Amino acid sequence: MKKVAIIGAGNSKFGNRNDVNVSELAFESVKPSLEDAELRARDIEYLALGTTGAGALYEEILPAVVVAEYCGFTEAGLIRCEAACASGSAAFFTAYSAIASGKVDLAIALGVEKMRQVDTSTTMEWMGRAGYYFWEFHNFGLTFPAYYALYANAHMAKYGTTEEDLALVAVKNHKYGLKNPIAHLQKEITLDDVMSSMVIASPLKLLDCCPITDGSASLILASEERVRDLGIDTPVWVAGIGYSSGTANLSRRQDYVGLEASVLAARRACRAAGITIDHIDLAEVHDCFTIAEIIAYEDIGLCKKGEGARLIREGQTEIGGKIPVNIDGGLKAKGHPIGTTGCSMIYELTKQLREEADERSRQVPLRKYVGLAHNVGGTGHYCYVTILKR
Amino acid sequence: MKKVAIIGAGNSKFGNRNDVNVSELAFESVKPSLEDAELRARDIEYLALGTTGAGALYEEILPAVVVAEYCGFTEAGLIRCEAACASGSAAFFTAYSAIASGKVDLAIALGVEKMRQVDTSTTMEWMGRAGYYFWEFHNFGLTFPAYYALYANAHMAKYGTTEEDLALVAVKNHKYGLKNPIAHLQKEITLDDVMSSMVIASPLKLLDCCPITDGSASLILASEERVRDLGIDTPVWVAGIGYSSGTANLSRRQDYVGLEASVLAARRACRAAGITIDHIDLAEVHDCFTIAEIIAYEDIGLCKKGEGARLIREGQTEIGGKIPVNIDGGLKAKGHPIGTTGCSMIYELTKQLREEADERSRQVPLRKYVGLAHNVGGTGHYCYVTILKR
Numbered sequence A, B: 001m002k003k004v005a006i007i008g009a010g011n012s013k014f015g016n017r018n019d020v021n022v023s024e025l026a027f028e029s030v031k032p033s034l035e036d037a038e039l040r041a042r043d044i045e046y047l048a049l050g051t052t053g054a055g056a057l058y059e060e061i062l063p064a065v066v067v068a069e070y071c072g073f074t075e076a077g078l079i080r081c082e083a084a085c086a087s088g089s090a091a092f093f094t095a096y097s098a099i100a101s102g103k104v105d106l107a108i109a110l111g112v113e114k115m116r117q118v119d120t121s122t123t124m125e126w127m128g129r130a131g132y133y134f135w136e137f138h139n140f141g142l143t144f145p146a147y148y149a150l151y152a153n154a155h156m157a158k159y160g161t162t163e164e165d166l167a168l169v170a171v172k173n174h175k176y177g178l179k180n181p182i183a184h185l186q187k188e189i190t191l192d193d194v195m196s197s198m199v200i201a202s203p204l205k206l207l208d209c210c211p212i213t214d215g216s217a218s219l220i221l222a223s224e225e226r227v228r229d230l231g232i233d234t235p236v237w238v239a240g241i242g243y244s245s246g247t248a249n250l251s252r253r254q255d256y257v258g259l260e261a262s263v264l265a266a267r268r269a270c271r272a273a274g275i276t277i278d279h280i281d282l283a284e285v286h287d288c289f290t291i292a293e294i295i296a297y298e299d300i301g302l303c304k305k306g307e308g309a310r311l312i313r314e315g316q317t318e319i320g321g322k323i324p325v326n327i328d329g330g331l332k333a334k335g336h337p338i339g340t341t342g343c344s345m346i347y348e349l350t351k352q353l354r355e356e357a358d359e360r361s362r363q364v365p366l367r368k369y370v371g372l373a374h375n376v377g378g379t380g381h382y383c384y385v386t387i388l389k390r
Helices: A022-037 A064-071 A087-100 A120-128 A133-139 A144-159 A163-177 A191-195 A224-230 A260-273 A290-300 A308-313 A338-353 B022-037 B064-071 B087-100 B120-128 B133-139 B144-159 B163-177 B191-195 B224-229 B260-273 B290-300 B308-313 B338-353
Strands: A004-011 A046-050 A077-082 A106-113 A199-201 A215-223 A236-245 A282-284 A370-377 A382-389 B004-011 B046-050 B077-082 B106-113 B199-201 B215-223 B236-245 B282-284 B370-377 B382-389
Touching: A004 A022, A004 A087, A004 A224, A004 A338, A022 A064, A022 A106, A022 A215, A046 A064, A046 A087, A046 A338, A064 A077, A064 A106, A064 B236, A077 A087, A077 B087, A077 B236, A087 A106, A087 A215, A087 A236, A087 A338, A087 A370, A087 A382, A087 B077, A087 B087, A106 A338, A120 A133, A120 A144, A144 A199, A144 A290, A144 A308, A163 A191, A163 A290, A163 A308, A215 A224, A215 A338, A236 A260, A236 A338, A236 B064, A236 B077, A260 A290, A260 A370, A260 A382, A282 A338, A290 A308, A290 A370, A338 A370, A338 A382, B004 B022, B004 B087, B004 B224, B004 B338, B022 B064, B022 B106, B022 B215, B046 B064, B046 B087, B046 B338, B064 B077, B064 B106, B077 B087, B087 B106, B087 B215, B087 B236, B087 B338, B087 B370, B087 B382, B106 B338, B120 B133, B120 B144, B144 B199, B144 B290, B144 B308, B163 B191, B163 B290, B163 B308, B215 B224, B215 B338, B236 B260, B236 B338, B260 B290, B260 B370, B260 B382, B282 B338, B290 B308, B290 B370, B338 B370, B338 B382
Parallel strands: A046 A077, A046 A106, A282 A370, B046 B077, B046 B106, B282 B370
Antiparallel strands: A004 A215, A004 A236, A077 B077, A106 A215, A236 A382, A370 A382, B004 B215, B004 B236, B106 B215, B236 B382, B370 B382
């Protein structure tokens, strides 16, 4: 297997981006990623696009060719990758594999999503159908806050996790979101703000939920030979990728306090990277709802099962704590443009591992120069875990 | 780069399959492919699903996890791949890369499409938007027969290709479709039948167009080590894959007599396989319309530019001719379930290269045991060319 490094990274401003179409939004991350790598679009041999809302949330039914052409990649090999909310990571894996196999030397993983040009109820229904039409949407009638509310209630009942613990995740992620210029929500919030916000699906309140966000993120990947030829100073190596899928039928889940797919994917990623979880300096985890971050701590092994709430209570996942998590604001404050999120997590890790997150004091202190991105699709229908090492 | 072989192949019955849902249809090819490889679903480490109509032509918006679970692949790595009508080949490339990179040893490429549960006008509009919403659909107002009619008229004007030449492609492919038990249209037709059929977009008539078809096809791929461990008798090796993309804006095309993406993809595939085009024993080409097959002959290099019509006139692309093409009936008679087609082409090549196409006298005589599959997305927006060798 050839070694593969990230040599360029870009991220658009996240937020309500009705000022641009999907191709223009993609270009906002493609351009800085190419500039970062000092390459031109025509140097890229393969493009993997992560996006999910094609034809449903925005107008392009088959967007890869349109986005690729606008960004200057015509003649490159081209594919759209979808794994629900883990689509960005799936695209990253696809671009990675194309290089690791020796097929190409330069590839781009590009995540882009436009979610806000349709009304919120359309988006919510669309997301509610993101698993199994018959069971998850039509029969149960659930949408995403309700899915994760099930998990929150089960976790609270079994482990004594409280609503305040959940709220602390939101407070932390907003604190860092304020320090991240590309974040959607750049506003500090208090525990009281969260606790007094409108109940969406008990116990989850408005401020326990990530926003509906537009945005794009891009990573330029290169083979070891090309890293050398190009004289890249700070390559960030892909140390290991793990993945799993899980049942799309909630009634078949073993319990509602963890995601089996996350456990498996994290274990496989660590094995591929040849590390244990205590090697990592920082993590990006999939905090679509506050409960999801606490569950992720446990599933990927930052703490034992049932101890996730303690980590957030003790401030162990802030800068200065045992293991900083979601220092970009996470899905909760940075935003969650579905097909983009995996690439944007990897963008943040790349910047952190290159020690380029100084602006507004977000740089995590590094010991082993290893970071982990945990990206869930659906409610554990998919999981991709990507480990990077400087 | 690790060597990768196809060790199992399955194909569902193509046709109007409103008797099954998308998961059941997928299973109809997954089951025989696993049986062929003598494996169980849980042996498979990675699944790449090619499908395009999710949420538009059939009810599952994000179908990969639903299909994977129904077929028994839960816990495998999972991705949906889309490259318009080349999605099946893109999924095949993704599964191939996962093995070639050394990441996994066993993967499945699965194409599935359900196109007939919505009315034909919905399907036609959806396909008409398969390029660039603004230019191709909204501004030009074209649908697919009209796109290819542009090419047919240009080819006729420049090279003297006639409507009868186009019709001969349909006659040939229906002849072989009748010999293929899984084909959608199993009916011999005459030149007169084609010429007297209803004009759809001049000069293309009803019988110049492929049908709207439901179906699935599956390929089990394995690393060289696993081929050896499993004691596979007749592995069919992936010799080379080439790909390209082309402009989604027809007004930017150089001409309308060939597809630049096909030329590039075929050249790259031959280079990857270390062969010239005259090494191949048979080809599957993307004959969504009869003109597309003639153009494909020229683009992939079976003849010089402008000589495609001569090949069909002389019967050179039938069994016994210089280079048999679409001996499964092609998209024209076998059918074109969009996301499935690439996998189904590779299914046919696998069967032919294993000399298992005897039923109803469709076996192509083999000299070098090399076959090529040419799969176009849109009107040359994407192209994937896959070369196999026994």
